[in-house]
Amino acid sequence: MGYFDVGATGEKIKEVQEALLALGYELPKYGADGVVNFETIAALEDFSEDHGCSDIVNDAWEWWMDVVVAQGVVSSVMAMAKDVSRSDISFQSSDVDFHDISEVHPRKASKGFRPWKQITGITLHQTGIMLGNNFSRFASLRAHIGILKLKRPTIVQVYPFNVLLHHGNAFNSTDVGIEINGCFEGIDGKKWTAWKGGYKNEPHRCTDEQIIAARVAVRKICTDVEAHGGEVRFIHAHRQTSKTRQSDPGSRVWKEVGVWAQKVLGLGDGGDGFTLRDGLPIPRQWDPNRTGEY
Numbered sequence: 001m002g003y004f005d006v007g008a009t010g011e012k013i014k015e016v017q018e019a020l021l022a023l024g025y026e027l028p029k030y031g032a033d034g035v036v037n038f039e040t041i042a043a044l045e046d047f048s049e050d051h052g053c054s055d056i057v058n059d060a061w062e063w064w065m066d067v068v069v070a071q072g073v074v075s076s077v078m079a080m081a082k083d084v085s086r087s088d089i090s091f092q093s094s095d096v097d098f099h100d101i102s103e104v105h106p107r108k109a110s111k112g113f114r115p116w117k118q119i120t121g122i123t124l125h126q127t128g129i130m131l132g133n134n135f136s137r138f139a140s141l142r143a144h145i146g147i148l149k150l151k152r153p154t155i156v157q158v159y160p161f162n163v164l165l166h167h168g169n170a171f172n173s174t175d176v177g178i179e180i181n182g183c184f185e186g187i188d189g190k191k192w193t194a195w196k197g198g199y200k201n202e203p204h205r206c207t208d209e210q211i212i213a214a215r216v217a218v219r220k221i222c223t224d225v226e227a228h229g230g231e232v233r234f235i236h237a238h239r240q241t242s243k244t245r246q247s248d249p250g251s252r253v254w255k256e257v258g259v260w261a262q263k264v265l266g267l268g269d270g271g272d273g274f275t276l277r278d279g280l281p282i283p284r285q286w287d288p289n290r291t292g293e294y
Contacts, residue, residue, distance in 0.1 A: 004044070004070060008036045016040075016074055019081035020047065023264050024215035031095040048073045050265075051080075080264065096153040096216045101135055102160050109142040111164040114173065119161060119225050121175040121234035122218055122267075123168040124249040124258055126184050126206075128198040133181070143167045143177035145217045149204075153213035161224055169241040170276035175234075176221045180210055186247030187285045187294055193247055206252050214257045222265060235267040237286075241279040246294070254286040 004013075014034035017027060025043040047053075053076045130149070131137045138146040141158050142165050148154040159165060167177035183198030184206050185191060194203035222232045235258050238248035249258075261267045272290050273281045281292035 004036050004041060004074075006036050006038065006041070009034050013040075016044075016077060019077050020044070021212065022081040023047065023077070024219045024260070026096070026216060026219075028095050028098075044073055044077065047077055051076060096155060096213055097150075098155045098157070098216075098220075099135065100157045101139065102157050105139055105158055107159060107163065109165055110159065111166060111172075113162050114164045116162055116225060116228035116230040118174060119176060119230045120232060121171060121236055122221055122232060122261075123171045123175040123177050123236045123238055124214070124253055125167065125177060125179045125238050126247070126249045126253065127179050127181050128183050128195050128248070130183065130199075130204060131181050138181075141179055143179040145176070145178040145221070147178065147180040147210050147213045147217065149181045149207060149210060151209065153209040153216065155213050155217050155220075161221060162228070168236070168238055170279070171236055171238075171241050175236060176225075176232075178214060178217055178221075180206060180214055180249060180253055182206060182210075184247070184250035184253065186250055188251045193294065195247055206250065211253075211256045214253070215260060218257065218261050219265070222267075233267060235261040235269055237269075237282060239280045240270065240274060240282065241276040243278045243280050246280055251286045254282065258282075259287055 011034065013036055014032050017032035017034070017040055020043045021027060021032060025046060027039050027043060029039055030037055053073050125143060133148045133150055135156055138156050138158060144157065144159045144161055144163070144165065146156045146158055148156060161176045164173065165177060166172050168175050182204035183195055185203050186193030191203060218235070225232050237254055237258060238245040258269065262269060269282055273292060275281050282290045283292045283294040284290050285294050
């Protein structure tokens with residue numbers, strides 16, 4: 001019998017599934033249900049291929065018969081999830097709702113198409129105001145992806161990824177833009193770092209569900225660009241190319257999506273002090289490995 005037999009159940013299996021979700025791997029049909037199913041095995045295989053922790057043989061299922069190899073993959077998943085995830089995020093019902101309106105969208109902000117190989121990065125944004133959560137409101141975005149603020153992680157794709165948009169200053173030509181709905185603090189817990197024009201009484205809080213959705217969106221962009229012959233190598237913050245966007249996307253978004261993408265997906269942010277045009281570098285308050293100040 002294999003290490004993870006399809007149909008097996010238990011709390012340990014649920015923990016592994018939650019760890020996979022924390023790392024941005026999709027379990028869209030069943031989520032963390034504590035039951036071994038084909039999508040769980042497929043997500044573990046994707047993880048092992050991404051991180052080189054097993055030699056995948058020709059038969060996609062055969063390697064799970066090797067208890068030592070399978071245990072090593074599961075251990076790697078659990079260790080990495082613990083390293084990059086907040087302990088207070090619950091992944092009990094974290095399967096993500098994805099809505100693609102790009103084919104019916106009027107695309108008024110489109111500046112034409114760009115070659116897929118020109119796409120090398122992703123720029124993270126906060127909307128700076130609370131847009132609401134209906135798709136017609138998000139259709140006004142000049143970004144490719146919107147992350148709604150709902151009780152379930154929810155993504156809306158507004159534009160195809162190869163459409164050129166003016167969303168990120170010097171990153172426009174190379175990056176796909178993700179807008180997370182809300183006006184967040186530039187440094188979590190410091191109200192003065194939020195854009196005062198974007199909220200009435202208190203800055204908004206980026207939710208666990210938005211973090212999960214943003215991680216899944218990052219992985220989807222990487223996968224789709226690769227499928228069209230390109231390669232996403234970078235994750236950027238809007239502030240890196242605009243001094244007027246100091247709090248964009250905010251410390252929590254950067255720590256839990258930007259830094260996550262670097263640790264888990266191997267993306268880069270340009271390195272310590274990196275900026276373009278009149279941008280501001282990633283500050284140490286967002287990443288302790290950086291030396292810049294907020």
